[in-house]
Each structure stands twice: as C-alpha cells, then as structure tokens.
Amino acid sequence: MKFTIATIPGDGIGPEVIQETIKVLETMAAIGGHTFSYPLLLAGGAALDATGHPLPEETLQTAQEADAVLLGAVGGPKWDHLEGEYRPERALLGLRKSLGLFANLRPAVLFQPLKDACPLHPATAAKGIDIMVVRELTGGLYFGKQERLQDETGGWYAYDTMQYHESEIRRIARVALELAKGRSGKVTSVDKANILESSRLWRKTVMEEAAAYPTISLDHMYVDNASMQLVKSPGQFDVILTENMFGDILSDEAGMITGSIGMLPSASLREDQGGMYEPVHGSAPDIAGQNKANPLATILSAAMMLRISFGLEAEAMLMESAVEHVLNQGLRTGDIYSDGCQLTGTREMGAAVVAAV
Amino acid sequence: MKFTIATIPGDGIGPEVIQETIKVLETMAAIGGHTFSYPLLLAGGAALDATGHPLPEETLQTAQEADAVLLGAVGGPKWDHLEGEYRPERALLGLRKSLGLFANLRPAVLFQPLKDACPLHPATAAKGIDIMVVRELTGGLYFGKQERLQDETGGWYAYDTMQYHESEIRRIARVALELAKGRSGKVTSVDKANILESSRLWRKTVMEEAAAYPTISLDHMYVDNASMQLVKSPGQFDVILTENMFGDILSDEAGMITGSIGMLPSASLREDQGGMYEPVHGSAPDIAGQNKANPLATILSAAMMLRISFGLEAEAMLMESAVEHVLNQGLRTGDIYSDGCQLTGTREMGAAVVAAV
Ligand SMILES: CC(C)[C@H](C(=O)O)[C@@H](O)C(=O)O
Ligand SMILES: CC(C)[C@H](C(=O)O)[C@@H](O)C(=O)O
Numbered sequence: 032m033k034f035t036i037a038t039i040p041g042d043g044i045g046p047e048v049i050q051e052t053i054k055v056l057e058t059m060a061a062i063g064g065h066t067f068s069y070p071l072l073l074a075g076g077a078a079l080d081a082t083g084h085p086l087p088e089e090t091l092q093t094a095q096e097a098d099a100v101l102l103g104a105v106g107g108p109k110w111d112h113l114e115g116e117y118r119p120e121r122a123l124l125g126l127r128k129s130l131g132l133f134a135n136l137r138p139a140v141l142f143q144p145l146k147d148a149c150p151l152h153p154a155t156a157a158k159g160i161d162i163m164v165v166r167e168l169t170g171g172l173y174f175g176k177q178e179r180l181q182d183e184t185g186g187w188y189a190y191d192t193m194q195y196h197e198s199e200i201r202r203i204a205r206v207a208l209e210l211a212k213g214r215s216g217k218v219t220s221v222d223k224a225n226i227l228e229s230s231r232l233w234r235k236t237v238m239e240e241a242a243a244y245p246t247i248s249l250d251h252m253y254v255d256n257a258s259m260q261l262v263k264s265p266g267q268f269d270v271i272l273t274e275n276m277f278g279d280i281l282s283d284e285a286g287m288i289t290g291s292i293g294m295l296p297s298a299s300l301r302e303d304q305g306g307m308y309e310p311v312h313g314s315a316p317d318i319a320g321q322n323k324a325n326p327l328a329t330i331l332s333a334a335m336m337l338r339i340s341f342g343l344e345a346e347a348m349l350m351e352s353a354v355e356h357v358l359n360q361g362l363r364t365g366d367i368y369s370d371g372c373q374l375t376g377t378r379e380m381g382a383a384v385v386a387a388v
Numbered sequence: 389m390k391f392t393i394a395t396i397p398g399d400g401i402g403p404e405v406i407q408e409t410i411k412v413l414e415t416m417a418a419i420g421g422h423t424f425s426y427p428l429l430l431a432g433g434a435a436l437d438a439t440g441h442p443l444p445e446e447t448l449q450t451a452q453e454a455d456a457v458l459l460g461a462v463g464g465p466k467w468d469h470l471e472g473e474y475r476p477e478r479a480l481l482g483l484r485k486s487l488g489l490f491a492n493l494r495p496a497v498l499f500q501p502l503k504d505a506c507p508l509h510p511a512t513a514a515k516g517i518d519i520m521v522v523r524e525l526t527g528g529l530y531f532g533k534q535e536r537l538q539d540e541t542g543g544w545y546a547y548d549t550m551q552y553h554e555s556e557i558r559r560i561a562r563v564a565l566e567l568a569k570g571r572s573g574k575v576t577s578v579d580k581a582n583i584l585e586s587s588r589l590w591r592k593t594v595m596e597e598a599a600a601y602p603t604i605s606l607d608h609m610y611v612d613n614a615s616m617q618l619v620k621s622p623g624q625f626d627v628i629l630t631e632n633m634f635g636d637i638l639s640d641e642a643g644m645i646t647g648s649i650g651m652l653p654s655a656s657l658r659e660d661q662g663g664m665y666e667p668v669h670g671s672a673p674d675i676a677g678q679n680k681a682n683p684l685a686t687i688l689s690a691a692m693m694l695r696i697s698f699g700l701e702a703e704a705m706l707m708e709s710a711v712e713h714v715l716n717q718g719l720r721t722g723d724i725y726s727d728g729c730q731l732t733g734t735r736e737m738g739a740a741v742v743a744a745v
Contacts, residue, residue, distance in 0.1 A: 118582065120582055124583075149509070150508060150509055150512065150619050150620050151507060151508060151509065151619075152506070152507055152508065152509060152510070153509070153510075155507065172550060172580075172583070172584060173583055175547065177584065177585035177586075178585060179585050179588070179589060182553070186553060186554055186555060187553070187554045187589055187593075188551060188552060188553040188554065188589070189551070189552060189585040189586040189588070189589040190532065190549050190550060190551035190552075190585065190586055191549075191550045191551075191584045191585055191586050191587075192547050192548075192549055192550075193529060193547060193548045193549075193550065194545060194546070194547035194548075195545060195546060195547075196539070196543060196544070196545040197543055197544045197545065198543060223529075223633070223636075225475065225477055226481075226529070226530055227529060227534065227548045228534035228535060228536050228546040228547065228548055229534075229546040229547055229548050230548075231536070231546070232536060232544055232545070232546040236544075254636070254637055255636045255637050255639075255640040256640070258615065258637045258638070258640055258641040258644075259640050259641060259643070259644035259649075262507050262508075262619060262641065262644045262645055263507050263644055276580070277637075279580075279611070279612045280611055280612050280615045280634075280637060281615070282612075283612040283613070283615055283616045284615040284616060284619065284641070286616070287615075287616035287619050287620055288619055292616070
C-alpha cells in the first residue's frame with residue numbers, strides 16, 4: 032500500500048527523532064511491501080525563521096492532503112519572546128483546528144524495564160500503569176472566545192470561554208467508548224459538573240452516548256479528585272475521557288506518573304482515518320543536535336499511525352515489540368538511563384530498533 | 389481577648405471533628421485568658437434537611453458578623469441527586485462569595501511521622517514536602533457567566549467564563565508574595581499564558597505586583613507542567629500562586645502527594661482579618677458517627693484561624709506542636725494508621741491533643 036506522511040521535523044531535537052523514525056518506517060515498508068513518502072514541511076520556530084510565520088500555508092495544505100502527519104516537536108527559547116499568532120505553539124493549535132483533530136489519544140504506560148524511574152511508590156509501580164487519556168482537542172477554553180478589555184476607569188480585565196456543543200461531546204465520547212471495547216472496558220469521564228454548566232452538559236451527553244455501549248462501564252469523576260487519584264492509585268483507571276483543558280493537565284500528570292515521559296507517544300485524530308502523530312515530550316533545545324535525544328516516543332507515535340491511520344496492525348505491533356526489545360536489551364538514552372544499562376545515542380537507538388524489527 | 393467563631397459542623401464527620409476542635413480551642417482559651425464563643429450554624433445537607441436551603445440567611449448573617457468561621461464538612465450521597473442552588477456545595481460557594489473569601493491558603497505538608505503513607509517514591513518523601521498553595525477563590529470559571537442554550541436546530545451547547553479583573557489578580561498576588569516573605573521567598577505563579585488571555589493578564593499583573601517585592605523570587609509555570617512537577621520534584625515549590633480552577637486541581641494534587649490528606653487544613657481569607665477555616669478532607673459519610681474520623685485537620689485549621697484572624701501566633705504554634713506531639717506518640721486514626729502505631733478514636737485523639745497543649 033502507498034501512504035503519504037506529511038512530516039514536520041520542527042525544532043530542537045525534532046529533526047533527530049524524526050530521522051530515526053523514518054529509518055524504522057522504511058524498514059517496515061520494506062517488510063510489508065508498502066511505499067511511504069515523507070514530504071518534509073516547516074512548522075514552529077523553523078517555519079518562523081524561514082517564512083516569518085509558524086504555520087505556513089504550504090504546510091497546512093500538504094498536511095490536509097496527506098494520509099497522516101508525523102511531527103517531531105516545536106518551540107524553544109529562541110522564539111519565546113514572540114507574541115500572539117507568532118508563537119511557535121500556534122502551529123500546533125492551527126494544525127489541530129484546521130485538520131479537525133478533535134480526539135487526542137495519550138497512552139500513559141509504565142514500561143516495566145523502566146519502572147525504577149517511576150516517581151510513585153515502588154509498590155504502585157510494581158502494579159503497572161496502563162491508562163489511555165482521551166482528550167477533546169478542538170473545543171473548550173483553547174478555542175472559545177477570548178478578549179482583553181478595559182472597564183470605565185481604565186482597569187483591565189480578560190476572559191476566556193469554555194464552550195462545548197453536544198455534538199462535540201458525542202463524537203469524543205464515542206472515541207473513548209470504542210477504545211474501551213478493545214481494552215478492559217472501563218471509561219472514567221472527568222468533569223467539574225458540580226460547578227460548570229459545560230461539564231453538566233458533558234456528563235449528560237456522555238451518559239447518553241454510553242447507553243449504546245452496554246458492555247462498557249462508565250463512571251464520572253471530578254477533575255480535582257482525578258488529579259489526586261492518578262497519584263494515589265493509577266491502577267483504577269483504564270480510559271480517561273475529558274475536555275481539552277482538563278485533558279492537558281491530566282494527560283501530562285498521567286504521563287509523568289509513569290516516569291517514562293520521554294517514551295510516550297500521542298495521536299490526534301479527525302473523523303476520518305487521518306491524524307497527526309507526535310511524541311509527548313518537547314523540543315529539548317538543551318540537547319538538540321548532540322545525538323542524545325530519545326527517539327522511542329516518536330517511533331511509538333509512528334506505530335500508532337500505522338495502526339490507526341493506515342490500518343497496519345501487524346506492522347504497528349512489530350514496531351512496538353521492537354521498542355520493548357531494545358529496552359529489554361538494556362539500551363538507554365540519557366533521559367531514561369539508570370545504573371547497569373548501556374548509554375545509547377539517538378542514532379544508535381534508531382539502528383537498534385531497526386535491527387530488532 | 390474575645391472572639392466569635394461562627395461554627396458550621398455540617399454533614400458526615402463534620403460534627404465530630406468540630407466537637408474535638410472546640411475542646412482544643414477551649415483549652416487554648418483557658419491558657420491564654422481568651423473568650424471564644426461558638427454560635428452553631430447550619431449549612432449544606434444539614435441545612436437542606438432543616439430549612440430546605442443549603443445556606444440559610446441566618447447562617448450567612450452570623451458568619452458575616454463573626455470574627456471567623458470554622459467549618460467541618462458539607463455534602464454526602466443523601467443530597468447528591470439535588471440540582472442547581474440546592475446542591476450542598478452551593479453553601480461553600482455562597483459563603484466564599486458573600487464573605488469575599490478571595491484567598492484560599494492550602495498548605496501541603498508531609499508530616500515526617502506519616503511519611504510511609506506518601507504515595508511518591510520514598511526518596512522524594514525523605515526530602516520532605518512543604519508547599520503553600522494560594523488559590524484565588526472568588527473569580528474565574530467558578531463565578532463567571534454560564535449558560536446552557538440551544539442552536540437553531542435544537543442542539544444544546546453550554547459555556548462557562550473564566551474572567552479576571554486585574555484588581556482581583558493584584559490582591560491575590562499580594563497575599564502570595566507576603567506569605568513568601570515568611571517562608572523561603574519563592575513564588576511560582578501557575579497559568580496557561582500560552583493559550584488563555586486571562587492567563588496572559590494574570591502573568592503580566594503578577595509580575596507588576598512582584599516588582600514591589602525585590603527579595604522574592606518569582607517564576608511562572610504552565611499548569612500542565614505544574615501538574616507534572618508536583619509529582620516529579622515537589623521540593624522545588626514553596627508558594628504556588630494560581631487562579632481558582634487550576635488551584636482546585638493543583639491544591640488537591642499537592643495535598644495528595646503528601647499522603648496526609650486527612651491532616652491538611654485550609655484557610656479562606658477576605659481583605660480584612662476575617663476568614664473561614666476548614667479541613668481539606670470531605671464529609672466521609674461512610675465513617676460518620678463512629679468515632680473513627682481524624683480531627684487533626686480541623687484542629688490545624690483552627691490553629692490557622694488563631695494565627696491569621698486572631699493574631700494569636702503563640703497559641704497557634706502551641707496547637708501545631710501538640711498535633712506533632714500526638715503523631716510522634718504514635719497515635720493514629722484509621723485513615724493514617726500504619727503497623728506499630730496505636731489506633732485511636734476521634735474523641736481519644738481530641739483528648740490527646742488537649743493533653744499535649
Ligand atoms: C504547547 C501547548 C499549546 C499544548 C497544549 O496545551 O495543548 C501542549 O501542552 C500539549 O499538551 O500538546
Ligand atoms: C466542593 C467543591 C465545590 C470545592 C471546589 O471545587 O472549590 C472543593 O473541591 C474545594 O476545593 O473546596
């Protein structure tokens with residue numbers, strides 16, 4: 032099969048981790064008899080430097096037409112002083128909104144070979160963590176009306192709007208419910224329905240959608256409690272379903288409790304098969320260009336791409352096993368290094384995954 | 389000195405923990421030659437049962453006129469089906485808004501005798517946790533305009549508004565900056581300024597206020613990162629300053645990482661010396677009336693009341709040392725019990741604190 036992967040290396044360590052991921056993808060293409068093409072596109076700081084805008088029209092156009100988008104990382108201190116539409120992260124927001132990427136999937140998995148890096152109590156780490164956070168990505172405070180205004184006496188005030196339409200809630204709820212079918216069958220919907228009107232609509236609508244999934248057990252949790260429970264007993268969670276802002280906070284917390292944040296992939300999906308895939312970690316400008324970055328999160332993101340956007344389940348599983356294999360071999364980039372393991376560079380890690388598949 | 393303490397026992401374990409706290413307060417009154425009076429008021433479920441409304445006018449009136457308010461806990465499954473203004477937590481929101489309690493102080497302290505209960509890695513617990521979360525309590529999404537509406541085709545949508553005026557930001561910033569003076573001198577202001585207009589105004593205004601505090605070091609952190617850092621290295625935080633919704637989430641997370649959530653007090657302050665004091669824990673209806681509840685968080689809340697609203701620093705410290713003393717003695721209610729300690733009832737715990745002061 033033939034697939035076009037709009038590839039956005041981005042800033043900092045982005046280009047390095049993308050390079051290793053392409054090597055692995057090319058190996059998969061050879062094994063499966065597929066053809067992948069990788070039109071390289073600018074976004075974020077790299078695009079600002081080259082074109083003056085973080086999300087050039089050409090990038091958007093090509094990303095729209097591709098079968099999927101693969102992104103390294105965007106941003107860095109060089110562009111931190113920029114404001115408004117010139118901020119590098121605007122590229123992410125622009126891609127999310129223009130491509131209609133309403134469903135952000137963030138698996139938070141504790142890789143057993145890395146369990147010593149878990150910041151939680153070893154007794155909790157031993158039980159394992161395997162959570163799928165499903166975050167709504169194109170609504171709520173991120174895209175609601177916002178303004179800064181002056182009152183009669185010249186004092187400033189500002190507001191943002193957390194708005195949801197029931198249709199937005201329904202489609203993200205269905206993503207979570209469908210995912211739960213292939214997992215342990217439990218969805219925890221997180222809201223603040225004791226305070227927020229949008230949360231009350233959220234809860235009501237999620238319950239309505241869940242009625243069509245009699246085998247899925249649905250419960251509801253307030254966001255403040257969820258932030259506690261993730262630390263106290265993460266094992267209680269399977270699929271967490273939540274809105275954009277709460278999902279931003281909780282998916283990062285869920286990632287961090289695994290201790291393997293440098294390992295975590297993500298997928299941002301639209302209503303058809305398309306999607307954007309990127310590691311959860313940032314651009315880490317301090318180690319950029321030094322062959323120190325961990326490419327595994329990007330490789331795992333590409334595996335999600337094969338599974339979800341291309342329907343290549345076998346290839347996706349092969350890539351995931353290869354990553355597990357190199358971890359079991361004791362290979363570690365600096366971010367996940369611990370005593371007794373073998374310190375490995377970005378390129379060497381990529382090569383090891385290629386060898387393992 | 390004479391003080392009137394508007395006392396709201398509330399629901400579940402509220403009455404029990406308040407009763408023990410009053411015993412300790414009476415001991416302090418005797419020692420210091422003060423007179424405390426405790427007009428008992430209804431709020432939450434107890435008020436719903438007695439008057440049909442969670443926050444009766446009389447409660448509000450007496451609370452307004454008192455020198456401080458002491459609250460046990462409100463809510464429980466009995467009233468969970470109620471909606472809108474009849475929900476028991478509306479009593480809390482009503483008290484916060486009517487009394488102008490804009491500054492919520494939530495210390496998150498790891499009590500060393502309880503460090504085995506810390507859900508974080510023992511290496512982190514050993515370093516200790518001592519964070520003061522300063523949460524804005526009368527603005528943002530909690531009190532902004534909210535509505536549920538129908539579009540042309542009958543579909544529902546709903547919104548909430550996160551709004552801040554610079555004057556609201558200035559006064560809460562000053563509370564945090566003043567508190568930092570008496571601590572290690574560091575304030576971390578948490579926002580989402582890369583996305584939210586209200587956060588950009590927040591950040592700008594906090595920086596302006598901090599200019600008047602040259603000895604305080606101020607930094608800024610995005611809320612998603614803060615939720616990770618609390619788990620990864622809580623030792624980096626001293627005072628955390630944030631808006632209402634983020635503060636709800638982060639103060640609970642900060643409390644939970646100490647493992648001592650049953651021990652944590654809180655204060656909600658207005659611009660004069662007045663304030664409302666309550667434990668962070670809830671009404672725990674499952675153990676209500678069984679002499680099992682932990683009264684220490686309420687006793688520590690009362691200590692904050694003596695310090696902040698009554699200016700009785702020596703008495704506050706004495707109460708806090710007494711709590712430390714009973715912990716060092718090995719006395720434990722069920723929620724903080726561990727092997728080798730002495731399981732202690734609510735009343736016995738109260739008596740032990742009285743004996744220790
Ligand atoms: C960079 C930022 C705009 C973004 C977000 O808040 O969504 C990031 O934190 C994320 O979670 O992908
Ligand atoms: C009960 C609820 C309304 C309240 C809040 O969200 O503020 C509680 O979670 C708190 O933090 O005091």
